[in-house]
Amino acid sequence: MSTRLCALADLTPGTALRVELDEADVAVVRVGDEVFAIEDVCSHADYPLSDGEVTDCTIECELHGSRFDLRSGKPTGPPATRPVAVYETSVIDGAVYADLNAPKEEN
Numbered sequence: 001m002s003t004r005l006c007a008l009a010d011l012t013p014g015t016a017l018r019v020e021l022d023e024a025d026v027a028v029v030r031v032g033d034e035v036f037a038i039e040d041v042c043s044h045a046d047y048p049l050s051d052g053e054v055t056d057c058t059i060e061c062e063l064h065g066s067r068f069d070l071r072s073g074k075p076t077g078p079p080a081t082r083p084v085a086v087y088e089t090s091v092i093d094g095a096v097y098a099d100l101n102a103p104k105e106e107n
Contacts, residue, residue, distance in 0.1 A: 002090065002097035005037060009094065016040075016059060018050035023100040026087065029054055029070055036070040037087040037098040044080035072104070 005019045011030040018040055019026045025040040027050040034057075040050050042061040049068065052060040057070045066080035073083040087098035 001101070002099050005089075005096045005098055007095055008035070008091055011035065011096070014054050016050040016052065016054055018048060021100065024085075026098065026100070027059065028089075028096060029059065031057055031070065035089045035091060035096050037089050037096070038068065038070055038073060039085040039103075041084065042066055042068075042080060043075070043082040043084050049084070 005028050011017055013030045016027040016029045019028055027038050027040040029036045040048050042049055044066045045063050047061055047063040049059050049061055052062045058067045058076055059070055060067045064079055066075055067077035068084055069076050073086040085103035087100055087103055089096055089098045
């Protein structure tokens with residue numbers, strides 16, 4: 001079952017929007033025409049990724065500089081070594097949805 005995260009209009013391209021839900025805290029990011037939803041906590045330091053900088057399809061934790069691929073959740077820069085969950089998104093009638101009970105499988 002998909003959960004409404006936000007309106008597409010709420011997303012500023014190249015920045016992350018923190019969405020706090022009962023199921024999880026999610027960082028929602030718009031890069032070009034794509035929208036990503038990623039677990040909003042760095043696997044290295046339990047710090048919100050939504051506070052970090054977005055570059056292309058990566059997000060950087062501002063605390064220690066760990067970087068994560070928005071498509072896979074895999075770390076692309078130390079000190080993080082464990083991935084974070086990513087969720088398949090869809091845009092329906094101008095709203096962004098994701099199934100928070102079914103994270104994408106690692107590639």
